[in-house]
Amino acid sequence: MKRLIQILLAATLLCSASSIQCYQYQGESIPPQQQNVITCKPNVAFCTSTLIRFNGMLNGETLVKGCLSENENICNMTITEDKNVMHVYKSVQCCDMDLCNLDLLPDVSTKDHEIQCFVCNGNPAGCSGDQLPTTWCGEQTRCMEISIGGALTGDGRTRFMMKGCGNAASCGGFAAFSDGHQPLSYYAAMTCCNGSACNTGTFVESEPGKENGLEVTSCAKAEKGGLSLGHMKRTKCTGTMTQCLDIIGEAPNQSS
Template sequence: MKTKISLAILIFCLGTASSLKCWKCLSREGKCPETKVEVCSPSQDACFFEIKNFTALSADTVKQGCGTLSQCQSYRDGYNGSLYQGMYCCSSDLCKSVNYNVNRKGSKNGVTCQSCIGSTAECGLNGPSEPCYGSMDRCVQISQRFLPGEELEPIIKGCGDSSFTEAMVEYQIGKDFAYVDQTVCSLSNCNEGFTEITPSELNGLQCYTCRDSGRGECTHDRLQLLNCAGLMDQCVDVINNANRELPVTIQKGCATESMCTRYLDIYRPLMRQDSYAKCCNTSLCNRAESPSAPEMLMMGTALASWLVLIAWK
């Protein structure tokens, strides 16, 4: 019996000794304390180095830990609105796959803010804090929840300048409610926590709703009716204008007026660089708008057929 136990302990120790070790922390420049080391499981064959930053906000975040090479290879690098995300991996003990430096403008201005991009667990009350520099003399917190399939990090915190002002955007597409809450404050570390918002009572406005996935959901004969609630007193169309000659409606629903008036500085930087929102404030006013993608295809086919007939004549 003792022999079996000793053998099991020996195997465990050998396994632990051969396991990959990675730095594990959430920081601004990827510098972990020496005590923050993670022993990877047998299925984890890489140390990951994930970078996130948000244009115009000092909120650079580097997350490190154990992962897999396949996770790194399938990671979607690049910009989503003004949010950049990138991941790098390496496969040796305590390796760093990239050197990352944050460029700071000016000198410290005496304000300290929570600086973090991530989940509520990572960036909640005890999120990491960093000193602010130069004209970035206020703390900014962006709490958000997007539509399914459009998920971004729920919290963005950092130092900002006077271009950041408070704003609230709420919108509902079908049964899915989403929002962006941007708060700005001037005291050190005043941007702690996370704002959770839920829609309130119905307000009497009714709008057409749809969400186009390329299957004709926003064609006129397939539009659904949606009863608006709370502060959402506008009917909205979200229009994709990647092809400026043929704008396409991709979403319809209920929204606050700020969805349209603050679109350029709130919603667009967070999500869609190639779209805009159009609002109206009477029930069912958002029916007639830019055609959906399938309707554009039908129109194009019909036009091509007509041109062929003209040519034959």
Template structure:
């Protein structure tokens, strides 16, 4: 009898009848053409909306994205290499088609007193003033052609937490807390992807 009850509960959790329906779309500058999608029937499925703001050389691009996601991905994050900065703001909910509204833009250009080293192609000891919730320094190695490239900058805690949970990766990545701490050796972690906020709302089919 206990086995039958377990099987019924298991099936109820993973069948499409209990799956969430969410709006799905992506677009630059707020142009987000929506359609409806059905989420996988897993316990952590949720509807999500994200606003992703990328600033490169003073040029800002804002993208809106909506889709099924998981509760673990519902975070606000910022990664700043000096030459480029990406801030992802998210909003999640758990009822059908509840993600109709865009996530509010939570990017902040306010200095927070934190400083980290950054790279400009010539030197990796340029001092970068961190912004908003960027309270960690980062250092990563990016493969590029015949030689790898080092990048450094500021990041929010959520970026470092996400990379520490990656199961596999192809670039070295490290986080540290303390002004200019990314100039020396630090603990290396695996990084699944460097600019992961840009792909934050990939469907989990």
């Protein structure tokens, strides 16, 4: 009987020795000094402090402290995840002594995990390729390209391109407009990509397309006092232009 008691006591002491105590907390990234103390399950060897930062549609960060509940290989690492409209950074710090995570704060800097995008604003010929300058995107999580074409006056076409960072929820967008004098007076095409320096594309050309069955009243001549019926005409829409549109503003080089 005495021998059995000694064995049970030794087993109890062994279990106690393998259970580490850690501070437990979840909330703002700067925690209060008064935090709960918990005893971890047997064979848990680490206390942790994990900073979770998220940005995109929602922005913020939270700090979580406790016992290591996953594979210890995540210790002292930063993990990034894409959650549709959000980008999540998880920085994990570990320590292996009782109550060692009281002041253990992961690095809140995420610059090493941000993306870089090529930037350009101007002539499409100078905005192509992978030799453009880049910029860190901060909380913006996608690289973008926007191609703008127009023939609002005369017979010539203007072409303009922009590249940079963005966080548009939907990409692959296209908008077009015709004033009746030109089959395609103006259009803008936007594309996005994930990952650093991925926006290496070239200018997106567009053609009016075939007539789609929609007819609208069009006019592009402005005069003081408004428009007369003589300035208006019926226009057959083409391609993806399937809605009527009014654009009101002051024409270039025209006094008010």
